[in-house]
Amino acid sequence: MNDAFKALSDPTRRKILQLLKERDLTAGEIADQFNISKPSISHHLNILKQAQLVQDERQGQNILYSLNLSVMQEAMGWFLGMIGTKGDGHDDERK
Amino acid sequence: MNDAFKALSDPTRRKILQLLKERDLTAGEIADQFNISKPSISHHLNILKQAQLVQDERQGQNILYSLNLSVMQEAMGWFLGMIGTKGDGHDDERK
């Protein structure tokens, strides 16, 4: 979960996720969208993979990346908890 | 928005936000919850303030911090967009 937040803190990685939202892409197709060297993109992809935000699958010469939404949903749960009723779970706010 | 994601990437700062969810706290009260020096906490608070995730208000000798949920809601919007229908907005997926 901490890995996910760390991974999401980089704008390049967030953009990669947005690209993968449209469709699955190979490492090369992803790299083509950025002015960043392929090894650097590979590194970003690895960080996203560690955080379980993406999955990869070799398809012949290519490696196809796809979104893994389950961790993203977890992260969203964190926000929901944060936005929920102020003070929930501790103080007694009943009227 | 990028500042918000950056701010959220640190576990100490996320914990600060969770404390503030329960109730508004002074800088000192926040610092008391951590094994980290006051200046370091002050720095974290400043990052949260830059990201507009918290607000501060001086009250006499103390400075009271409180959550600002609007940016958090924006960030959650990002997740909602990500979790929404795959490929939305670009490919034609009508059946």
Place this chain on the structure above:
DNA sequence: CATCTAATTAGACAATAAGCTAAATATTAA
């Protein structure tokens, strides 16, 4: 005004992270 408390600012330092080039691995194809 002198002093005490609360909090921040300044400056230093070690660890982390993002980027690059060059080299290595894996797969396909000639």
Place this chain on the structure above:
DNA sequence: TTAATATTTAGCTTATTGTCTAATTAGATG
């Protein structure tokens, strides 16, 4: 098996970040 393509791994450099101590600012109080 040699060559070509796709991707990753290794190693390095620079920038950013989290932490600390010491010094400063701001308000409250004797």
